[in-house]
Amino acid sequence: MMARLPTLWTWRRRLRVGLLCLLALIAVVGASGLIYALYPATMPETGPLHSRLLPAEFEHLRSVADFNGITDPASRSIAFFEEAGRVIEHPRCLNCHPRTDRPTQTDDMRPHTPWVTRGEDGGGAPTLRCSTCHQAENFAASGVPGNPKWKLAPIEMAWQGQTLGNICRQLLDPTRSHMTRDELLHHVMEDELVGWAWHPGGNRQPAPGTQQEFGALIKAWLDTGAVCPQ
Amino acid sequence: MSFVLSVNDQAHIIEDDGETPLLWVLRDRLNLTGTKYGCGIAQCGACTVHLDGQPKRSCSIPLKAATSSQITTIEGAEGEEVTALRNAWGAHDVPQCGFCQSGQIMSAVALLRQNRTPTDTDIDHAMSGNLCRCATYNRIRAAIHDAAAQLGQPA
Ligand code: FES
Ligand code: FES
Numbered sequence: 001m002m003a004r005l006p007t008l009w010t011w012r013r014r015l016r017v018g019l020l021c022l023l024a025l026i027a028v029v030g031a032s033g034l035i036y037a038l039y040p041a042t043m044p045e046t047g048p049l050h051s052r053l054l055p056a057e058f059e060h061l062r063s064v065a066d067f068n069g070i071t072d073p074a075s076r077s078i079a080f081f082e083e084a085g086r087v088i089e090h091p092r093c094l095n096c097h098p099r100t101d102r103p104t105q106t107d108d109m110r111p112h113t114p115w116v117t118r119g120e121d122g123g124g125a126p127t128l129r130c131s132t133c134h135q136a137e138n139f140a141a142s143g144v145p146g147n148p149k150w151k152l153a154p155i156e157m158a159w160q161g162q163t164l165g166n167i168c169r170q171l172l173d174p175t176r177s178h179m180t181r182d183e184l185l186h187h188v189m190e191d192e193l194v195g196w197a198w199h200p201g202g203n204r205q206p207a208p209g210t211q212q213e214f215g216a217l218i219k220a221w222l223d224t225g226a227v228c229p230q
Numbered sequence: 231m232s233f234v235l236s237v238n239d240q241a242h243i244i245e246d247d248g249e250t251p252l253l254w255v256l257r258d259r260l261n262l263t264g265t266k267y268g269c270g271i272a273q274c275g276a277c278t279v280h281l282d283g284q285p286k287r288s289c290s291i292p293l294k295a296a297t298s299s300q301i302t303t304i305e306g307a308e309g310e311e312v313t314a315l316r317n318a319w320g321a322h323d324v325p326q327c328g329f330c331q332s333g334q335i336m337s338a339v340a341l342l343r344q345n346r347t348p349t350d351t352d353i354d355h356a357m358s359g360n361l362c363r364c365a366t367y368n369r370i371r372a373a374i375h376d377a378a379a380q381l382g383q384p385a
Contacts, residue, residue, distance in 0.1 A: 115354075127337075128337075131286075135295050136295065140249070141250075
């Protein structure tokens with residue numbers, strides 16, 4: 001009997017010490033947690049999104065002379081159109097060549113907000129014209145782009161979701177493009193709304209090259225037989 | 231530079247570089263605070279005024295582009311469409327906080343001037359650029375139909 005008492009004492013002491021340690025541990029963890037939570041942390045600074053700070057990147061177009069190495073005329077013609085296609089398939093151009101009645105916007109080609117519709121003439125519904133917001137020039141204060149001719153391309157000239165080959169055939173088909181080849185060339189070289197794609201304002205990325213370089217490629221493509229990619 | 235601005239049939243001379251959005255000229259220089267600032271980026275319609283009868287977002291027009299037009303703000307809006315809409319707005323208790331409402335009414339006035347018998351789709355097309363954070367859209371729609379009914383067909 002006497003021999004078992006010390007064992008019991010020992011166990012009770014051990015238990016007490018153990019519990020105390022556990023309590024101490026909880027207290028330490030709790031205190032450190034509190035210190036961690038309450039320690040004044042530096043808050044992230046609000047500021048413009050990183051992408052807003054990047055200057056718009058300029059992409060170059062290859063010039064007509066760069067294609068002299070291609071001897072086969074058909075392949076050369078296709079190569080001209082494919083290079084011009086970098087402009088045609090750029091969001092600055094595609095956004096207003098939608099396949100629905102609603103344009104898209106931004107480089108990600110999101111649906112246009114506010115909700116707008118093309119209307120009879122591509123310039124919006126009579127009661128919500130494009131010119132409700134888009135003025136004759138880009139306006140820095142609101143960030144809204146502008147041009148006196150601001151409107152959608154006709155639905156027959158929908159480019160979104162089309163292959164470059166289909167767009168090519170569409171351009172050459174006067175029933176859809178509503179243009180002869182001469183008018184088409186004039187349109188790409190001179191039209192000021194087409195020209196907006198290289199002067200989009202804000203930090204919108206312009207279409208590659210310049211309107212003149214783009215026009216020269218289209219001219220070279222027409223002069224070499226206007227062959228379309230597949 | 232001096233600009234002459236015709237607002238609600240009154241001419242004002244404004245000294246400015248011409249780039250100030252019309253909204254701020256109306257609110258801060260002319261004290262026409264019925265036109266509201268919601269977003270400043272042509273997304274909400276709170277700043278809607280009429281230029282030569284066409285609804286425009288005044289936050290997105292530089293002063294220099296507005297000088298050749300007759301500008302009408304909510305303070306100067308009048309005519310049978312305005313009266314009909316005012317009555318219908320009251321009858322339907324349309325506004326909640328009211329912030330968007332001057333823009334809503336300016337768009338609705340322009341709609342009824344063009345179309346005396348607007349369908350729901352016509353209303354959607356005309357009003358989709360006017361946001362309402364209180365979501366009074368159903369009442370706006372009902373009030374426009376009601377105002378159109380009050381006006382009846384043009385003689
Ligand atoms: S403040 Fe002009 S549209 Fe929002
Ligand atoms: S009534 Fe509050 S935002 Fe329209």
